[in-house]
Amino acid sequence: MTTAAIDPSWAWKPFRPSKQQPWNRARAAHLLRRAGFGATSQELDAAVEQDPDEIVGALVSPNLDAKFEQESEAFAATILASGNPKQLSAWWSYVMLRTPHPLLEKTTLFWHGHFATSAAKVEDSTTMYNQNRLFRQFALGDFGKLTHAISRDPAMLIYLDSVTNRKAHPNENFAREVMELFCLGEGNYSEKDIQELARCFTGWEIRRGKFRFNRFQHDTETKSILGRSGEMPEGESIDIVLDQPAAPQFIVRKLLRYFMFDEPFASDELVEPLANELREHQWDISHVVGRILTSQLFYSEHVIGRKVRSPVDLVIGMLRTLEGSTNSYQLGDDLNQLGQGLFYPPNVKGWDGGRAWINSSTLLGRANVIGRIVRDEKTRFGGGKLDEYFTRLDAESASAIVDKLVELILAVEPAQAVKGQLVEVINAEGDRSDRIAAAIHALSTIPEFQIM
């Protein structure tokens, strides 16, 4: 199955609100879910007053907020001082929950999954944190530069066994993943290309946590990669890989999967126009992400409700849309339990996403985690309890509260019977805030809660 039925020239035309497709709260919520971690009711109020292109324009070129940067760095410093890489997930959970630049953060997470590196092997907080900063620096920037930088990144080279790399017997691990997982995709190179590329990385080492070029161990003979030959010093080989037509296609397809839909597999015809633009714009990721988020396709039934929520989308999303705050350390553990341990991707391929997020354990886990968070004494919604929060949103009756929850959290309207059940839960006897928490807990078990 592919997206063959989708006409690329229709798909990539800019979305223009119309009578049939008005710019409303539902569409704004869709945009802010996909381009970030969901919107609060207030943010939706503001978004419908704006032009969707303007919103995306601001998201793809964020002006960093100095105050938030300071806050984030101060928290990171505490975590790094602990020396425990497991705690890094608390810091990143906090950043995702609070960031004024959700698309930047969401794209940073994309690169963490793309250039997946696990602290389970790297075992050093600072090295992992520095890599994370690199992802953020280039998240919406130049993919070519990011690839060059990552090929000298200590965390990556430790993870892919390239701390030492001698010319006598080059280690193929990093070279293989540059082609298979980072730039081209399986099937777009030969085993010989991998062996030749591995020779280019000989002498690239990590010494005392820093990249170092050891010219005595570097293979200076001629290499032949993907039909080109030469000595290929200084990462020139990476440019040869990036010059392949498969490279922009590979990256665009992956971005489509991340921002658009898990299934079906995007056809070459659909991918090609954006792959060409990515090349024309010198690997500028912000251009392609902006094109995706402003396209007709993005607001169509091929996209809305067609993505399984990752644990981050689910947990951070629920909290952000309800202005929630909670214990970040616990959040980091929750995400790990649901299969998305930040800084601990399962392997070098990162998280597969889509249906792979879902199995009986993770579904029970999703309900248990949401249930725990909404009942946790440390959790606050808009600084207070749930009943106070919904009162502030002018949602007093049980059915108004359910409608609000559906509007803010769900991308797809659930059956009327589901809403009826939730109204009953809220109207049952007991503390009002506890009843709303129970309704959110119950809501978290329905299929519609798992998609966006």
Add this chain to the structure above:
Amino acid sequence: MRSNRRDFLKTTLGTSAVVSLGATVPGFLRHAAAASTNEKETVLVVVQMSGGNDGLNTVIPYSDPAYRSSRPKLAIPESDVLKIDDALGFHPAARGLADLLEDDRLAIVQGVGYENPNRSHFESMDIWHTCQRKTDTRTTGWLGRYLDLSQAENSGASSAFHLGHEKQPFALTAEDVRVPSIDSLDGFRLNDGGDENVRSTISKLAATTAKESDSILGFLQSTTTVALSASKRVEEASRDYKTPVNYPESDLATKLKTVAQLIDAGLGTRVYYVTLDGFDTHSQQPAAHAVLLGQLGDAVSSFLNDVKHHGHDDRVTVLAFSEFGRRVKENASDGTDHGAAAPAFLAGSKVRAGLIGDHPSLTDLEDGDLKFHTDFRQVYATVLESWLGWSSKSVLGGIHKPVDALEA
């Protein structure tokens, strides 16, 4: 076919009789019929060695000079090898495997692989899981297809379980059957926050939101239903399990202990799937590989001793495999790169113990890698035909001759 389920059904109150009598059969009798069937059903436990196990340093051709010349640093000294015969022996850390062989409970299928080997972990694993190449449309795994086809035959409420924190292996993906994944028995239950009202609402919601079956929502719906019912059954089944076997402290051992527990609970599950990750030893291989082989051998032998103690040894077979072996020549990081053919293992009291097939030549290589002589689908055909009692052709999409690794 050794499981002889059909014969058993003929001589006892068969499943079909219960089904046709339906509600008129008293509950206790229905339960009794199901329980006794479950106790006869054969069980396959798959242990996936993820990352590409270095088969050459697992079953070692210690007397072959080419072994020592290809592995100047990584070759295991002959004096350390646990000898199988005058040519082959186990890595010293694989004591558990050697003990199983000694006890006639291990079959080593040598030279397993497939044509045009792919050296990407993910692609090769997908090939093992689906028995299809990238150019095919791959929607189901080999065990998933078995589960779909055998749905009506299997009396168990869950015909397979995956145990582990990682995503569910593609091998278990089916069209209709949803395989539950269990991270831990304790975590595999719905926490209602002490609110009975929530629990009953959740059950009602699961029953009310039926959607079309082919979409993501349909998939979520059926997985939710399976999760809720499987967690209830597992919770009931897993109380009060006792074993005199001292399992080693490892994730694999913990998972296999849980498998032993679920087998003993008589859930009627035919397939269990666990993984042991970390075999991608590109650098500093010696220490890492020794730990992994130790964990594998010790966990599997403890598990088999446990099921033996509980009287289930005649119906449990373990299959252990990896997506590929590793390059014959070592690299400069004291490691090995991705290779091709490697041994697979079958363990249990019904295996034909010993070496099956020759060790691949170390001098007649394909791109520096060992050549396979036994297609991995032949190993699958063996467990499908001789163990699960199922036609392998329908599952594997072609005829693959079983290897002689299980008692007929």
